[in-house]
Amino acid sequence: MATNTENIFTFIDTYASADKEGLYLESVIDACNAWLSGEQLPELSTTVTKEDIRRGIQLAVLKGMKQQVQSHHQMTPDAIGMLIGHFAAKLVQGEEVVTLLDPAAGTGNLLFTVMNSIGDGVVASSVEIDEILVRLAAVSADLMEQPVHFFVQDALRPLLIDPVDMVVCDLPVGYYPDDENAVNFEMMAEEGHAFSHHLFIEQSMNHLKEGGYGIYLIPATLFESDQAGILHKYLKKNAIVRAVIQLPDSLFKNAVHEKSILILQKPSEQIVGTPDVLLTKVPNLSSKQAMSAFLQRFDEWIDE
DSSP, X not given: OOOHHHHHHHHHHHHHHHOSSSOHHHHHHHHHHHHHHTSSOOOOOTTOOHXXXXXXXXXXXXXXXXXXXXXXXXXXXXXHHHHHHHHHHHHTTTOSSEEEEETTOTTSHHHHHHHHHHOTTEEEEEEESOHHXXXXXHHHHHHHTOOEEEEESOTTSOOOOOOEEEEEEEOOOSEEOOHHHHTTSTTOOSSSOXXXXXXXXXXXXXXXXXXXXXXXXXXXXXXXXXXXXHHHHHHHHHOEEEEEEEOOGGGOSSGGGOEEEEEXXXXXXTOOSOOOOEEEEOOOTTOHHHHHHHHHHHHHHHHO
């Protein structure tokens, strides 16, 4: 018997594949809108969850991305998203209302994974410059009944967003070409273009409440680049590094693409002294025992 996730994917894929003239991702949006309106519905059990919906849509989006979207629009892998979701939920446990921001949201897959992990009482803002990705995220949010405000713009331009409790972001890696705008940031390079991933950290820290957390998927070599000195100086002045968590090599086809998770906290008068930095590596994800021990260690570190 097929799962809800499989049935959702089959419904969307069948609908989208039937449109021979339009682009597949456009047709995915049409399929989701048909579902929202009640015009056509997937076969679902009565216990469908937000995660069922997210994963079903994700499978269809992944298929569409292979056909037409540029490589830098790759979605955050689910294994990483679930880890970040666990970290986020633990960091904000006990809070009745949590505000989130993803300044490079893409289709919203990472943002929705974190929202689903936190549960009730979470409201989010999503920033993305690519209109079709925003439309995919918006229809997904409607189907999951997740409260998200969408901003279609360059996230490194001024954001009309109130300070949030937490930022989650799969950082766009590369050079930011708009030097005229980049000079407004502390991490503008002395020569040449600034790193966009540096500027995304700075922009998001500007939109965090005091004591709020930023969870970033970063290049494993972030602190070894030719602009690392600029980053170190900025972080020393504006942030508390709480954790650097190396991801398993097996998640990446090439060492050049290896990533880590960086957790920052915005300084606050309530934070006394300098908290210990958690430096660790995620074990092989296929080992349930090792992963359970790792997550327990993380939870105990938060509770200290």
